[in-house]
Amino acid sequence: MALAFDEFGRPFVIIREQEQKSRLKGLDAQKANIMAAKSVARVLRSSLGPKGMDKMLQSPDGDVTVTNDGATILEQMEVENQIGKLMVQLSRSQDYEIGDGTTGVVVLAGALLEHAEALLDKGIHPIRVAEGYEMASKIAVQQLNKIAQKFEFSKDDVESLVQTCMTTLSSKIVGRCKRKLAEIAVKAVLGVADLERRDVNLDLIKIEGKVGGKLEDVELVHGIIVDKEMSHPQMPKVIENAKIAILTCPFEPPKPKTKHKVDIDSVEKFEGLRLQEKQYFTDMVNQCKDSGATLVICQWGFDDEANHLLMHHDLPAIRWVGGVELELIAIATGGRIVPRFQELTPEKLGKAGIVREKVFGTSKDRMVYIENCANSRAVTILIRGGNKMVVEEAKRSLHDALCVARNLIRDNSIVYGGGSAEIACSLAVEAAADTVAGVEQYAMRAFADGLDSVPMALAENSGYQPIESLTAVKAEQMRDNNPYLGIDCNDTGTNDMRKQGVFETLIGKRQQLMLATQVVKMILKIDDVISPSQYD
Numbered sequence: 428m429a430l431a432f433d434e435f436g437r438p439f440v441i442i443r444e445q446e447q448k449s450r451l452k453g454l455d456a457q458k459a460n461i462m463a464a465k466s467v468a469r470v471l472r473s474s475l476g477p478k479g480m481d482k483m484l485q486s487p488d489g490d491v492t493v494t495n496d497g498a499t500i501l502e503q504m505e506v507e508n509q510i511g512k513l514m515v516q517l518s519r520s521q522d523y524e525i526g527d528g529t530t531g532v533v534v535l536a537g538a539l540l541e542h543a544e545a546l547l548d549k550g551i552h553p554i555r556v557a558e559g560y561e562m563a564s565k566i567a568v569q570q571l572n573k574i575a576q577k578f579e580f581s582k583d584d585v586e587s588l589v590q591t592c593m594t595t596l597s598s599k600i601v602g603r604c605k606r607k608l609a610e611i612a613v614k615a616v617l618g619v620a621d622l623e624r625r626d627v628n629l630d631l632i633k634i635e636g637k638v639g640g641k642l643e644d645v646e647l648v649h650g651i652i653v654d655k656e657m658s659h660p661q662m663p664k665v666i667e668n669a670k671i672a673i674l675t676c677p678f679e680p681p682k683p684k685t686k687h688k689v690d691i692d693s694v695e696k697f698e699g700l701r702l703q704e705k706q707y708f709t710d711m712v713n714q715c716k717d718s719g720a721t722l723v724i725c726q727w728g729f730d731d732e733a734n735h736l737l738m739h740h741d742l743p744a745i746r747w748v749g750g751v752e753l754e755l756i757a758i759a760t761g762g763r764i765v766p767r768f769q770e771l772t773p774e775k776l777g778k779a780g781i782v783r784e785k786v787f788g789t790s791k792d793r794m795v796y797i798e799n800c801a802n803s804r805a806v807t808i809l810i811r812g813g814n815k816m817v818v819e820e821a822k823r824s825l826h827d828a829l830c831v832a833r834n835l836i837r838d839n840s841i842v843y844g845g846g847s848a849e850i851a852c853s854l855a856v857e858a859a860a861d862t863v864a865g866v867e868q869y870a871m872r873a874f875a876d877g878l879d880s881v882p883m884a885l886a887e888n889s890g891y892q893p894i895e896s897l898t899a900v901k902a903e904q905m906r907d908n909n910p911y912l913g914i915d916c917n918d919t920g921t922n923d924m925r926k927q928g929v930f931e932t933l934i935g936k937r938q939q940l941m942l943a944t945q946v947v948k949m950i951l952k953i954d955d956v957i958s959p960s961q962y963d
């Protein structure tokens with residue numbers, strides 16, 4: 428316990444320790460933190476690259492996830508340690524900003540910390556290491572900008588976009604049909620993109636999954652798919668030129684807000700009540716019909732009475748449609764979400780060329796397609812797959828591909844993958860380190876070594892000798908002055924990533940470098956860890 432005395436000589440406690448708290452100070456704190464971060468990074472290292480391994484994670488309630496996506500692995504790992512959580516957040520930030528490269532950023536941060544540890548052992552002060560890393564990251568980013576290339580695409584020539592999405596997908600479980608998925612991702616993004624403003628609203632792309640069929644059956648629908656069916660089996664299955672009432676009010680009699688008591692002691696009274704209830708439903712249905720609606724999409728359910736009436740009045744309906752879907756439908760069909768029946772007017776109805784219910788397989792699985800909408804910008808990608816795990820993983824992989832395509836539309840600069848960009852940066856940082864007089868030069872060299880860990884991990888995961896492969900490629904890059912040489916993970920016979928067509932976005936790679944450096948600096952600067960002792 429740290430004690431101090433006030434002006435009257437009375438003791439008071441400044442920091443209470445030992446009893447409830449455990450505390451690590453100085454180098455011990457840094458070492459423990461580095462250790463924690465490294466062990467998180469180690470988990471992801473084997474997942475990096477096209478030959479990376481997948482992880483299977485089981486949640487406490489028994490759900491199984493098989494994935495290759497760094498952010499998802501960390502998210503589901505339930506990391507307890509505070510520093511470990513920083514790594515989880517690192518991956519999440521990359522996912523949030525860029526959407527791809529979530530494994531790479533953690534592997535890089537882990538490698539940078541590993542090399543920082545060696546410097547701390549040599550007695551170099553953590554602040555000097557942090558400063559050296561900052562200098563090195565600036566040089567690396569400059570080098571990235573230097574080796575980046577612009578690549579051109581137009582609405583008709585999207586091959587380069589497809590290629591980049593394929594690089595992202597190649598490392599995923601769904602790599603088997605990466606061409607098809609990449610094409611669909613690019614089409615979807617271009618469908619909702621505003622090429623003049625270079626902006627893409629990914630909210631307009633909905634990814635829907637349905638277990639069954641195979642991965643190759645993935646389809647892009649220019650409209651919305653809702654995983655629901657018509658509320659009554661006898662309602663029409665196809666509605667052309669639909670006018671849609673989008674409702675958030677339930678088809679049921681209003682419920683009294685305060686307690687009331689109704690005494691029903693005679694048959695007449697019961698009949699009266701029943702008729703009144705029916706009248707409510709009939710009024711509601713009529714209000715919909717009067718507005719001109721030919722289809723009702725309802726956020727809430729309705730009971731059999733209402734369902735029956737809707738069917739009788741030839742008003743098809745879909746119930747239990749989620750809030751997010753409802754919004755998308757409203758955007759796509761140009762309709763308004765209506766919270767009260769009284770507010771329904773013809774202008775508030777959404778319009779769609781065709782609404783149809785599609786049956787899948789021999790099962791009773793049905794989905795509703797809303798196509799040829801008034802505002803045709805919203806699209807849906809329907810993913811099929813043999814089981815839930817594949818469908819979920821395909822959704823995640825497709826999300827990465829969509830993000831990559833969006834990033835390219837925002838900024839069409841690319842760098843080459845396969846570790847080539849990291850090696851080029853590492854060479855630049857090493858060269859710059861020679862010109863720095865201070866202790867920082869050691870840190871810069873360590874940073875360069877950290878960068879080398881990415882191609883090393885790629886080589887290791889592909890079954891090559893990591894150090895040999897790295898040194899060979901590095902020497903070749905130096906000799907030919909060619910920054911596009913990387914690790915030939917797929918054994919194609921060339922390590923020129925331009926020939927292999929392995930691209931990554933410049934903003935993604937830059938973000939990886941900057942985020943990893945920031946987190947490493949942050950961890951290095953912590954020299955006191957005070958935590959509740961139960962976590963000892």
Ligand code: ADP
Pocket residue numbers: 474475476477479495496497527528529530531532594595597598599843844845846885913914915916917927929931
């Ligand atoms: P992340 O979640 O970080 O995107 P991935 O597992 O997708 O991680 O691996 C991406 C890494 O794999 C990148 O460094 C990329 O350059 C590399 N990569 C992808 N495809 C290939 C390929 N065909 N040949 C060599 N490297 C590749």
